[in-house]
Amino acid sequence: MIDNRYVICMKWGTKYGAEYVNRLYNMVKRHLTLDFQMVCLTDDSTGIDDNVKCYPIPALNLPDNIPERGWKKLTTFKPKLYDLKGTALFLDIDIVIIDNIDCFFTHQAQFDDSVMIIRDWKKPWRMVGNSSVYRFKVGQNTYPNLLSYFEQNFEKIRGEVRHEQAFLSNYLREHHHLEYWDSSWCVSFKYHCLQKIPMAYFVPPKKPIGAKIVIFHGEINPPDAIAGGGGKWYRHVLPSEWIKDAWR
Template sequence: MADPTPVFLCFKWGKGYPCKYTNILYRALSDIMMGPFRLICLTDDPEGLAEGIQTQDIPPFAMDKGDWHKGMWPKLTAFAPGIVEPGTPVIMIDVDVLVLRDLTPMFDRIREKGGLHIIREIPDTLPRWFPKLFGKPLLSNSSVVGFVAGTQEHLYQESRDKSLAELSQFRNDQTYIHHHAHDRHNWPIGWMLSFKKDLAYHFPVGLVRPIPRPKNSYIVIFHGVPNPEDMAQGAFKRWGSPEKFGYFPVRWIKDYWTRYSRDTDR
């Protein structure tokens, strides 16, 4: 049987990230990927998504919708049967990432090793600098998750009928995946970088030193603040956290955001 076309799988629900984030991701992948791929968006509202993005309803999930954002629990529906053909290499990817290079080597890794591939949790500054004093066991970050369709369906089947209270022993979706995935692997260190934890500078360095574009990484992930859109604004608009912030655009992020944006996106 011919190797199935690899699939990127993303989510759009609620009001957190408007459709422009999904559209920018699709346009970036279309520009950067060297081979064929499909982008499937699991969504409760497909209106406004760019032509070429395939949409499906979010599979049935019993948790009260008001609790979905308390850990991004709907991401567990990515493992539901029937979304894509079994045997297809899949990368579940957050819509607020920046894609820097062709991601074909990531699909190759999924095919070769099998199992589930996830980012090792990225430590904060103090645990990174002083691991003996502030370190803790590192779990996983689910911004980019790779797997072969049909091999991790238990992650959905064992959670689909549970309430938030029944899953309360797990802080969020990525903790659940970390503890329940079959044959879990970490992506190689450096393939994915956190903008907030790996790239942004502490005050006052961030006020005077430009943040360079990573040379050898595949994806930059965002969690918490800032969002990539924040650093594509004009001058003197503050972005970032209390410790790491700036007042000017990050040039390569602004270029990326401008290149793949469209005025008609909501």
């Protein structure tokens, strides 16, 4: 029985430096008591901690002149992803872990081919998963046609959805199973931590009780949350000391 555990992240371009990967590795190491191998799929491994195993990001077979960046995560579903074989937890590199995350590996899904994912906070009725945190079987041919279907039907798909997580959610619900994490485990910094105007000008963002991972999506990243600033006027951000303590 394959019981390898991987924590996989992805870094490309220049928006996020190696420190994001290294801080993520440090947070996982502090908050995961189970054995794991950290993996980074990247176009530049310079400066990444030696404890993180780096591989090139697999190429997508898309038409010429189509930017891959918005779809790259789908390559984690290659039937054979290098020598990885086991259970994988994908984490975006700009998340902040604030509590033990063993449950993301120990939680029992209802079906063997289920992908566990965050349920969208803003429009939960759409049943779209937020792919900042998802668990799947890697290198076991569990989803053999997912990537090939995407590549062969790309023009149709990009006319129907805006991003990879919408395609992934739709495909898995139709061909496999999509299940959602406990809603308290993964929270949005901008929806669940920021104070509303005008209190945001006087009270710093709150640390969510019971949460394990804070997701940063949109214009605010962890350094913005630590220093203050980075948000739109209706999302004023005061410095967050608890983010500073966690993001290291």
